[in-house]
Amino acid sequence: MAQVTLNNVRKIYAGGFEAVKGVSFDIPDGGFCVLVGPSGCGKSTLLRMVAGLETISSGEVAIGSRVVNEIEPADRDIAMVFQNYALYPHMSVYDNMAYGLRNRGTPKDEIEKRVKEAAKILAIEALLERRPKQLSGGQRQRVAMGRAIVRKPQVFLFDEPLSNLDAKLRVQMRVEIKKLQRALGVTSIYVTHDQVEAMTLSDKLVVMNAGQVEQIGLPADVYRKPASKFVATFIGSPPMNILPGTVDGPGIVALGEALIEARDLRDDLSAQTPVEVGLRPEDVEIASEGQAGSLPFDVEFIEELGATQLFHGKLSGQPFVMQAATGDVAAQEGRLWISVDPDKVHVFDPKTGVRLGKG
Numbered sequence: 001m002a003q004v005t006l007n008n009v010r011k012i013y014a015g016g017f018e019a020v021k022g023v024s025f026d027i028p029d030g031g032f033c034v035l036v037g038p039s040g041c042g043k044s045t046l047l048r049m050v051a052g053l054e055t056i057s058s059g060e061v062a063i064g065s066r067v068v069n070e071i072e073p074a075d076r077d078i079a080m081v082f083q084n085y086a087l088y089p090h091m092s093v094y095d096n097m098a099y100g101l102r103n104r105g106t107p108k109d110e111i112e113k114r115v116k117e118a119a120k121i122l123a124i125e126a127l128l129e130r131r132p133k134q135l136s137g138g139q140r141q142r143v144a145m146g147r148a149i150v151r152k153p154q155v156f157l158f159d160e161p162l163s164n165l166d167a168k169l170r171v172q173m174r175v176e177i178k179k180l181q182r183a184l185g186v187t188s189i190y191v192t193h194d195q196v197e198a199m200t201l202s203d204k205l206v207v208m209n210a211g212q213v214e215q216i217g218l219p220a221d222v223y224r225k226p227a228s229k230f231v232a233t234f235i236g237s238p239p240m241n242i243l244p245g246t247v248d249g250p251g252i253v254a255l256g257e258a259l260i261e262a263r264d265l266r267d268d269l270s271a272q273t274p275v276e277v278g279l280r281p282e283d284v285e286i287a288s289e290g291q292a293g294s295l296p297f298d299v300e301f302i303e304e305l306g307a308t309q310l311f312h313g314k315l316s317g318q319p320f321v322m323q324a325a326t327g328d329v330a331a332q333e334g335r336l337w338i339s340v341d342p343d344k345v346h347v348f349d350p351k352t353g354v355r356l357g358k359g
Helices: 043-051 093-103 108-121 137-149 167-184 195-201 219-224 229-234
Strands: 004-012 018-027 032-036 058-063 078-081 155-159 187-192 204-209 212-217 241-249 252-255 258-261 274-279 284-286 295-304 308-315 318-325 334-340 346-348
Touching: 004 043, 018 043, 018 058, 018 204, 018 212, 032 043, 032 195, 043 058, 043 078, 043 155, 043 187, 078 137, 093 108, 093 137, 108 137, 137 167, 167 195, 187 195, 195 219, 204 219, 204 229, 212 219, 212 229, 229 241, 229 274, 229 346, 241 318, 252 274, 258 295, 284 318
Parallel strands: 032 187, 032 204, 078 155, 155 187
Antiparallel strands: 004 018, 004 058, 204 212, 241 252, 241 274, 252 258, 274 346, 284 334, 295 308, 295 334, 308 318
16 A cells, blocks of 8 residues: 655646646545546546556656656556446456456466455455356446455556446445445545545545645535635535625625624625625524524425425525425425524635635
């Protein structure tokens, strides 16, 4: 195993398009880092540069003590799991898992030992003689992971490995991947556009947008204190509500005629400064009319999700969503009065999208 370090890594294509814009971070030995962001944000390009499948325009990638910019992919001591499995259709599961080891001249008895150990870990021992076409999507993904495990690499790289699976199987497989990574202790980098997947898997979360890093941190910290409006609306489901407002005074913002407390708001902002106020749907609570800090919420329709309900409507004339446990709020359309914890009010610069917090 090894630490992975990226230092000011850039990717500029021949036409001048900069796909990755000076990205720097490190992943500790045995850590699980998830790169998350929308399609085209540069996360897969960054992963491919770590793998050696894309050349690095500038900057450095190090695996352990080695800078690997000029080292061939096969010599980087990494193993990659792709979204399309990349299995050889004419080979058995056993031969797919053993193929890389055979190419490296690994002794036959060592190959058999490693394949059987990996098959046991992944519960695919009964599938070793089958061909890929005889397997389900989840079974194929296990085989692809088994092929990576047998190599005993320093680093695992996952490129959206669950995107071709149905929703139920994705949940099951991400639990298995997390358990497997913890058991093996191999440094891992995982790319996904699914923010739920990113939150549940990662030790370190890297949120990317338009080729650059928006925020790096623990998943819970990124969720609770997003560094920008982009992060605030990308991480969390349903996404954070963003409403136009103005600063009314120290720690106070106005949404239309209503005033709410925002304890994290910077103290140096003058009154009437335009801001954007972020409120997470699950942070909203029912209040009484006339209660200090209460806001009128006009409910237009209710979405039933079983354990929870989503109340859709307008707040200060803007689209707004509130989430509540089923039964906590009377499921009816019309006006509700709501409030939010002052510690959970997020404020952003409407021009730059940067958080206007105290620290």
